[in-house]
Amino acid sequence: MKILILEDEIPAYQKLVTYLTDYLKSEPEHDWARTIKDGKQFLDDNTYDVILSDIQLLDGISFDLFDEVSLNTPIIFCSAHDEYLFKAFNTNGIAYILKPYTKKEFNGALEKYQSLFNKGDYGNLNTDVIVELKSALKEENTTYKKRFVIKKSKGIQLLNVSDISLIEASGDFCIATDNEGKRHTISQNLGSISKQLNPNKFFKINRSEIINIDYIITIESHFKNRLLLTITGCKEKPMTSSSTTSEFRKWLEQ
Known part of the structure; x- marks a missing residue:
């Protein structure tokens, strides 16, 4: 078995x-690249049975390398990125393990x-998969709001975004309802708040309300x-508008 290892960290490579x-009962025949440039050179000059690849290399992400070369080699990703990133995979020819594995x-x-190899049943990493993975990675690396600072009569309170079930517009302010039914005033308008929230979790169902999917x-x-x-936590039932219902249904299934 000939293997290409794409890994920028020396300890991770050694592991x-x-x-x-240990698995093969002998030292594997392999090449090792820490950069896209070196990885491309190896792939241009050799063929491999399997590729073990990290996501982040010294000069970029491995997806950019796989976008440049034509591959019919199964890939196992060894990465520290969150598991949801790999929902973008749509072929059983790709596996992943999360660091520290x-x-x-x-x-x-x-x-x-x-x-899969013995069955001849693995799929190639095609262009569509690469596009989805890049998109998922970009989203994963986006920083979203984690908490709001709420001014109360007794002082300041921190409201975790993950605890918010509903946000309602109220003039230039908003009212956030948490999962225990408590209401909090946020000194921002709905448009501003919407831009700070993870779109995988929060959806603006009408002109004045945003809901958290975890509390439906x-x-x-x-x-x-x-x-x-x-x-959860809301006495009244919020309603989608006619214009958002279709997108809301799609969002629920993503």
């Missing part, structure tokens, strides 16, 4: 070689590769193509 040696997890990824209890059909939502 991969150690695990490979264990030997058991590493062996499981190799076993999956070998099983039930969704009911309503008149004029609207949806009525039951939200």
Whole structure:
């Protein structure tokens, strides 16, 4: 088995070689690149049975390399990025393990590769997958608001964004309802707040309300193509507008 390792961190590379040696019962035949430039040179001059790749290399991300070369080699990503990034995968020819991974997890990824390879049942990393992965990575690296500073009569309180179930416009301010039903005044308008929130979690269902997907209890059909939502901590049921219902349905399924 000939392997290409794309890994910019020396300790992580050494760990991969150690695990490979233990798994294969001998030191693997492999090449090692820490940059896109060197990785491209190896791929231009050689063919490999499998590629073990980190996401971040010294001179960029490995997706840029895979975008440049034509590959029919299975890839196992070894990365510290959050698991949701890899929802973009749509082929069973790709596996991933998250740093810090264990030997058991590493062996499981190799076993999956070998099983698919023996069946001839793995898929290639195509252009569409690369585009989705880049998009997911860009979103993962975007910094969203984690908490709001709320001024109360007794002082200042920190409101974690993850605890907010509903945000309602109220003039130049907004009222945030948390998962315990408590209401908090945020000294910003709805448009400003919307730009600071993770679009995977929060959706503006009408002109004056934003909901958190984690606190949706039930969704009911309503008149004029609207949806009525039951939200944790909220007595009243917010409603989608006719113009947002279609996008809301798509958002729920992403």
